[in-house]
Amino acid sequence: QKEVEQDPGPLSVPEGAIVSLNCTYSNSAFQYFMWYRQYSRKGPELLMYTYSSGNKEDGRFTAQVDKSSKYISLFIRDSQPSDSATYLCATGSGGSNYKLTFGKGTLLTVNP
């Protein structure tokens, strides 16, 4: 079992739709959670950072973490064609473990 599982999609939605992207993880030691957006042939861009359980909102983006079920989500409201990209979830343990563990990424297309 991979440490972080993410449905690779692809996911295609009309402009203005609410998008839900999800990951599950298996390692209880993971303490912080991130979402990155990656455009084709570019490096990942940090979108959201959440420490432990709870919600975090930034504009049209909301990140949710449920540590009891080991489930993390990213919601995009009023999706735009410019949101078309691959979305990667990432987790880390903190302390002396510095690496990020990523999901495979979900390819999202927002159609005008």
Added chain:
Amino acid sequence: DAGVTQSPTHLIKTRGQQVTLRCSPKSGHDTVSWYQQALGQGPQFIFQYYEEEERQRGNFPDRFSGHQFPNYSSELNVNALLLGDSALYLCASSTGTTDTQYFGPGTRLTVL
């Protein structure tokens, strides 16, 4: 404020050759991590450098080595290249005391 920069952008090598990739961290950052991203996959952690020392390593063979310079820039060296080393190599920078990692645009390595 310059973000993370990487060079070169693209590289083509043949099996058995050696390659060196370079990274300059974001201003104010002193820690550099390297990741390998195969096509259709999430980034995989190679290693992290802090205070010119490798302080954590992922599951990569000794053919992968690195260095960090006093100005915090870093190099990734790969010896005896294999076809399977073809990937996007990403550099991420952070500070030694925070979890958030910011990625550069990557170097796309093709091994023929």
